[in-house]
Amino acid sequence: MIxxxxxPMTSRQRVLAALSRQPVDRTPICNPTSVATVxxxxxxxxxxxxxxxxxxxxxxxxxTSYTELxxxxxxxxxxxxxxxxxxxxxxxxxxxxxWPTVKMNEPIWAEPEDISIPSDFLTHPDTQCVLDAIxxxxxxxxxxxxxxxxxxxxxxxGYHCFGVEKFLLMSLDDPDKTRRCLExxxxxTIEFGRAQIEAGADAITLPDHATGDLVSGEYYDRFxxxxxxxxxxDIPIPIILHICGRTVDRMDYIAQTGMxxxxxxxxxxxxxSMETVTQRISLVGNINNPETLYAKGPEExxxxxxxxxxAGVQLVGPECAIPLQTPIxxxxxxxxxxxxxxxxxxxx
Amino acid sequence: xxxxxxxxxxxxxQEIGEFIEREDERxxxxxxxxxxxxxxxxxxxxxxxxxxxxxxxxxxxxxxxGSDALEVMDDGLIxxxxxxxxxxxxNFIFVPEVLACARAMKAGMKHIDPIxxxxxxxPVGKVIMGTxxxxxxxxxxxxxxxxxxxAGFEVLDLGVDTSPDDFIEAVEEHSANLVGMSALLTTxxxxxxxxxxxxxxxxxxxxxxxxxxxxxxxxxxxDDMGADAxxxxxxxxxxxAKQLSGAAK
Numbered sequence: 334m335i336x337x338x339x340x341p342m343t344s345r346q347r348v349l350a351a352l353s354r355q356p357v358d359r360t361p362i363c364n365p366t367s368v369a370t371v372x373x374x375x376x377x378x379x380x381x382x383x384x385x386x387x388x389x390x391x392x393x394x395x396x397t398s399y400t401e402l403x404x405x406x407x408x409x410x411x412x413x414x415x416x417x418x419x420x421x422x423x424x425x426x427x428x429x430x431x432w433p434t435v436k437m438n439e440p441i442w443a444e445p446e447d448i449s450i451p452s453d454f455l456t457h458p459d460t461q462c463v464l465d466a467i468x469x470x471x472x473x474x475x476x477x478x479x480x481x482x483x484x485x486x487x488x489x490x491g492y493h494c495f496g497v498e499k500f501l502l503m504s505l506d507d508p509d510k511t512r513r514c515l516e517x518x519x520x521x522t523i524e525f526g527r528a529q530i531e532a533g534a535d536a537i538t539l540p541d542h543a544t545g546d547l548v549s550g551e552y553y554d555r556f557x558x559x560x561x562x563x564x565x566x567d568i569p570i571p572i573i574l575h576i577c578g579r580t581v582d583r584m585d586y587i588a589q590t591g592m593x594x595x596x597x598x599x600x601x602x603x604x605x606s607m608e609t610v611t612q613r614i615s616l617v618g619n620i621n622n623p624e625t626l627y628a629k630g631p632e633e634x635x636x637x638x639x640x641x642x643x644a645g646v647q648l649v650g651p652e653c654a655i656p657l658q659t660p661i662x663x664x665x666x667x668x669x670x671x672x673x674x675x676x677x678x679x680x681x
Numbered sequence: 682x683x684x685x686x687x688x689x690x691x692x693x694x695q696e697i698g699e700f701i702e703r704e705d706e707r708x709x710x711x712x713x714x715x716x717x718x719x720x721x722x723x724x725x726x727x728x729x730x731x732x733x734x735x736x737x738x739x740x741x742x743x744x745x746x747g748s749d750a751l752e753v754m755d756d757g758l759i760x761x762x763x764x765x766x767x768x769x770x771x772n773f774i775f776v777p778e779v780l781a782c783a784r785a786m787k788a789g790m791k792h793i794d795p796i797x798x799x800x801x802x803x804p805v806g807k808v809i810m811g812t813x814x815x816x817x818x819x820x821x822x823x824x825x826x827x828x829x830x831x832a833g834f835e836v837l838d839l840g841v842d843t844s845p846d847d848f849i850e851a852v853e854e855h856s857a858n859l860v861g862m863s864a865l866l867t868t869x870x871x872x873x874x875x876x877x878x879x880x881x882x883x884x885x886x887x888x889x890x891x892x893x894x895x896x897x898x899x900x901x902x903x904d905d906m907g908a909d910a911x912x913x914x915x916x917x918x919x920x921x922a923k924q925l926s927g928a929a930k
């Protein structure tokens with residue numbers, strides 16, 4: 334269970350302590366992927382897609398996580414496509430009410446030899462704006478709130494740059510070739526991660542979608558565990574791994590990497606997940622997005638918060654980037670429910 | 682009643698013995714292979730193993746040797762995919778393996794399709810398929826399209842990032858009464874509901890049946906949105922399509 338200390342902590346202290354499984358005054362609320370919604374965009378006049386490409390708007394929208402919702406983290410990288418754009422992928426930037434996406438049916442690479450990290454990778458407008466936004470947020474909120482960055486793992490970059498189907502077939506047809514691709518693509522992961530540390534990030538999310546919906550737990554062990562372990566040294570800051578879907582079958586491997594935390598999906602029960610990782614890694618999550626936060630009400634949201642807290646999950650929040658039409662009121666319930674749970678616990 | 686030991690092909694026998702756990706499914710699958718030829722078993726086995734070059738060769742040989750195209754499709758290709766579908770549903774295999782099997786099926790279908798097209802056989806039904814607006818993922822949807830075509834449906838594949846208007850336009854233009862929607866992202870799943878609402882607004886909802894699927898989609902979510910059916914995988918998609926179009930045997 335969570336070790337609780339009486340002294341009040343800042344949000345930043347709370348998050349960093351929870352990421353290293355140290356005592357906290359209360360469980361921090363965190364979404365290491367995105368809490369951007371259309372309502373929040375309207376509130377601060379920072380709509381998609383501009384808020385994904387303009388540092389000032391990106392920072393403004395991200396800050397609502399703390400100023401409007403009461404979360405303990407600010408995450409300015411709402412998408413999973415910033416570095417793919419900088420790598421040369423064809424993009425579909427969409428509008429205010431849809432996520433920008435990579436046109437994965439128009440892949441840019443087919444062979445390991447094709448992979449090249451452009452010399453302007455970190456100064457491309459779509460990576461530079463992330464670095465600038467982190468700088469803005471660090472200056473304004475750096476003492477009180479944890480600023481989380483995001484750098485995509487090489488498996489996810491493989492989907493974007495090779496196309497999902499081709500990348501997955503390659504992994505089966507020629508595992509060695511796939512490993513060579515991952516080795517080359519990981520340079521982008523490391524470079525972008527380190528640049529965000531320099532810009533002021535306190536922790537970094539590393540989405541790498543070896544999801545249970547697509548590949549087996551054994552695949553994670555075969556292709557990614559060692560590389561993720563190395564990232565702990567290569568990106569010297571608390572890393573929050575994010576993988577969607579049912580992942581209990583690979584959580585033991587994930588817990589062996591030495592990463593600080595794993596952001597887990599609602600398809601994994603909090604208790605079974607905590608039992609699997611056995612305090613080797615913090616868990617972040619796992620309130621259901623499409624059925625609960627998007628479509629249900631405060632009571633159902635609070636119930637999922639309590640389930641996580643009862644299980645001892647170290648940081649509570651949505652399971653993934655939330656749907657853009659999610660009502661703000663449902664998001665505000667999360668910190669309220671956390672406080673209520675801790676108050677009840679103190680009384681008892 | 683046919684028994685597992687009666688199946689001569691060792692790969693098929695092992696696959697059924699090892700991976701088909703539900704007794705009713707095991708009986709159904711054993712029955713599927715009970716009265717079919719060893720040539721069809723060879724094709725099915727290589728579908729299961731994802732050996733597209735062998736399936737290509739074996740299917741070509743079967744057709745050139747005078748086998749009926751429908752027989753090769755049903756007893757070879759689709760019979761193999763029936764086992765693949767169950768293995769996928771039960772997490773014995775994952776998407777890379779299924780993609781390899783689908784590639785093998787495609788290699789076989791290239792010999793079958795021209796014959797079926799020329800034969801003038803009436804389709805079982807007409808289906809509009811697409812991944813919803815904002816979502817560019819199509820592996821699952823493509824598997825469904827392939828399996829539906831294999832099961833005799835005429836399928837109009839709208840591809841990815843399909844707006845509600847595109848779905849509606851396709852239904853009207855092709856007089857289809859069955860729509861399949863897919864989403865891979867929790868962030869785009871709500872666009873399924875928006876598409877259903879658009880069909881209601883266009884006064885077309887009562888004329889069509891809507892089935893939905895995709896990794897994060899659940900039966901509860903499908904019910905809440907007002908879909909007619911939810912399928913967890915491509916095999917279920919075909920079963921549902923048959924039921925909804927009244928083609929279930």
